Amino acid sequence: MRRPLSALVAVPLLLTGCSGTPEEAAATTSASCAAPPPADVTTAEGWLGRLAAAPDDVAVLVRSGDDVLVDHRSGEPQPLASALKVVHLAAWAAAVEDGRLAADQEVAVGDWERWYLPATDGGAHAAALTRLGVANDGVRALDPAARVPLSDVVSAMIRESDNAAPDLLRDLLGEEALAAAGWGGAPPSFLGAFLRLVDPAAGDAEDAARRYAGDPAEAARVQALPLPGVDAQVAWADTTTAASAADLAGLHLALADGDPPGAREQLEWQPPPEGLAGVGFKGGSLPGVLAEAVTVRAADGTTSVGVLLVRGVPADEWAATLAAGLPHQQLLLGALTDGDTAARLACALG
DSSP: OOOOOOOOOOOOOOOOOOOSOGGGGGGOOGGGOOOOOOOOTTSHHHHHHHHHHOGGGEEEEEEETTEEEEEESTTSOEEOGGGGHHHHHHHHHHHHHTTSSOTTOEEEHHHHHTTOOTTSSTTHHHHHHHHTTOOBSSSSBSOTTOEEEHHHHHHHHHHTOOSHHHHHHHHHHOHHHHHHHSSSSOOOOHHHHHHHHHOGGGOSHHHHHHHHHHOHHHHHHHHTSOOOOHHHHHHHHTTSOEEOHHHHHHHHHHHHTTSSTTHHHHHTOSOOOTTEEEEEEEEEEETTEEEEEEEEEETTSOEEEEEEEEOOOOHHHHHHHHHTTOHHHHHHHHHHHOHHHHHHHHHHTO
16 A cells, blocks of 8 residues: 655745844854754754754755845755746746746646646645645546646645646646756656656656656556655655755746746735735755745845755654644744844854
């Protein structure tokens, strides 16, 4: 029997009011740094200690306008998990902008679900179907012929972190469009990446993904395979698509500035706290990997961006972080909106 992989279902940011100014952190020197708190992955405070304990597994970039508040290994590639999906978002928005896709274009749910591998997304797909009002059995839609706007599929990719959506967009737009939206080439298939884990004997991951999506019998065969143990999952996750915090921050800044139009609204789906014009975010998680990217648009036009990428998280700590509601995400948001938090984060990472 297939054991579900505990992949991340996106959790909304807990948006609160701001205190202090992030720019205050720019003046912080190592001489003023206090010792980091004890490591504890269940609290934002404890994540300061956790990051300090393994700085070589961490990449962080926090910027407020032109001021760099925290920069730790921001040029080093690290696994992105579902934070990578912002590339697919940018490609979709660009296609709508230039008329390659209609803004109200619909797609059959069955075409979306051709790219879906059950039990590898922590229930994200079923949660997205439920939010969109698509009747489902807790795994798939009851009626694969039902149609939904492609913009809703995109929202499922961002809000619930649906894994089938980016491959549907990849199929519709082509690799060239994805390469133009991101950096250094088109991201590989999400489904193909999971097939490397579930069915490593299948050969080339891209070919395996196309076979799965095009042949129901092949899909059924793969779905009957067991998932490997947690140690194998952690080792596999560390080999998935990587990029630098600086690259990811640059793309989020462009989207926050409205380039291309339409993407920002998908990322800023939560109402911002009073005093802010918008907060956009997309994170991700795979066993042993955590990734977060957040932009904050202030009323005065200043845009701040924060990216936190962590690899090599022991399975028990990783699970505890998810169970605690992603406190590392709150730490990153705090660094973007509070000068003291940004200064302490910079201190913790040396």
